[in-house]
Amino acid sequence: MIRGEKMADKEENLAIELLHSINMLRKVSHNLAHEPGKHLKRNEQMIIMYLRKHSGQGDLKISDLGKLLELAPSTISPIIHSLETNGFIERYHNQDDRRVAYIRLSKYGFEQAEKVRKNFRETLQGLADYLGQEDTEKLVEILRKTYKYATKVQQERKEDTK
Template sequence: MANIESPTAKKLLHAFMQFRKTGWHDKKIAGYNPSEFKVLATIEHGANKHQTEMKVSEISQQLKVTPPTVTQIINTLEKDGLVERTIDPNDRRAVKIKLTPKGLKAAQKAREAFTETFLGLIDYLGEEESEQLADLLSKVHQYFQQLNR
């Protein structure tokens, strides 16, 4: 195993630090913070699968976050008129969430903006290097997953 004094280890560490400093994962997407975008996209994805409404628990499972976290985000999206809540007629304790027409437009706009960012990266790197980057990032993910076990 290489030690931290190795030029390759230093270069890799520097690259990770620089990448983190860009804050790309914290930036708003079409005016929505990343967590709002993820919730909108999850509900939109459910609607595309003919599941027009989703429970908070379903959203939280898909996003791998707690239901209270999703509830806070839903509260904000509801205030903005992007989602609405309804009581599940089969289980009056359960609340279903669905996108409003405004929310559907917002989710589509945000998804397009998100996609444009990655299409721009592909244009910048080229197809071949983009494929290599995707493969390498998958390997990095696998490595860190193994470390966390």
């Protein structure tokens, strides 16, 4: 029985180490994409990157953006307000229906999104160089497996709550 308990302890310790490693990576990875001195919160960064990628593809309502990014209205409203206050985005109205507000990146917002994208790319390339080709390929494979597992568990939990 002692041997079984030791195995269970070892597996539990490994799970704790995995969680700790994921949390450490999450803490530092957000700041890696930032230009020094320019800090955007993760959701702000996600929104300006989405707007940069989809600029010129037509009007985008705040509510539609929230749905696309799976952010609740109570979450997206203060983020949009912050981005607008800091000059990253512009809010405008459609001529046909003045009640509906749309958003787009400002010139400054587009420039900052480009800097974030460039810093993120350089950081990922630096990581790939640091790890080397073989370890980078292993990491990609492990991350894909992790994603597959996480989506499977998420789906199972949704089905269990029905």
